[in-house]
């Protein structure tokens with residue numbers, strides 16, 4: 001059997017080992033150290049907009065701390081994009097708040113601003129307290145973040161931006177991860193760059209980022225003994241993982257170029273098939289194209305996204321349906337939701353194609369060929 005093609009595997013640039021070696025030589029094998037500080041600085045510099053960054057063990061940990069720092073408490077509500085990965089919504093449950101799910105719009109597949117406002121009005125009229133709005137830039141495509149921020153400002157609700165999939169994406173040349181009052185990044189193994197596992201909390205407010213670092217290292221008060229006046233967490237990134245991150249930062253721009261080239265390749269090969277649709281960038285939007293996604297309309301193609309996925313699977317190629325909306329997940333079935341059918345349609349028709357930057361040209365051609373052959377029948 002041919003070796004497996006993964007959806008989005010890690011891709012080292014070659015410089016990571018140098019930073020790891022430094023950590024060994026200096027014995028900084030701890031959840032702090034020069035690579036952690038260096039990685040935070042690299043990220044802050046890359047993002048621009050005068051942000052500060054706290055490096056953490058995962059994007060999920062960053063979401064959790066973000067909600068804690070926004071003072072989200074039991075009984076509060078957080079309005080969350082329904083079309084997302086479960087981690088966005090799980091964090092809301094960690095603080096015993098209620099997620100309220102809002103459906104997507106068709107242009108970016110992310111949180112629909114109109115439906116967001118409808119949801120805010122109705123929740124407020126029901127006497128609910130909305131502590132945060134949690135939009136996501138899914139698959140690297142930026143959400144209608146300016147419209148969302150404008151609505152959030154009007155109702156005085158902070159925005160926690162989930163930029164886990166969108167490092168390198170921009171709207172009007174401003175980077176995703178700098179729009180929210182706080183933002184979350186992920187360096188999980190499948191993301192555009194990885195630290196094997198890792199994440200970050202980003203904010204323009206230095207106090208918030210300092211608080212995040214404090215809570216992430218067990219909330220230890222200044223004292224010679226262990227002294228605590230708050231509940232802490234063990235969420236700080238290790239100096240070894242941060243070393244991988246420093247190496248990865250050096251090739252981030254290249255990875256964005258490569259991911260976009262993969263998207264262009266698929267679009268060129270498959271874009272002409274009647275019933276297969278690609279997601280285009282609205283004007284002013286720049287996607288890192290973390291994953292190339294297609295919509296398959298079986299009435300026009302004669303095959304479904306599941307037919308393609310199974311065909312891929314038989315050829316040892318990993319693909320995945322678009323993320324199943326949170327309002328359809330059994331674990332969130334009792335959460336309120338504001339729906340328009342968009343995310344359900346995406347889930348039904350959508351497929352993520354293998355998008356790893358270590359795919360060879362012949363791998364990519366082979367993948368495209370499978371769909372072309374199905375379409376030719």
Ligand SMILES: *Cc1c(COP(=O)(O)O)cnc(C)c1O
Nearest residue numbers: 058059060085087164186188199
């Ligand atoms: C990956 C991801 C997360 C979680 O990040 P981890 O680092 O895996 O914990 C959160 N939100 C979205 C949208 C993600 O894709």
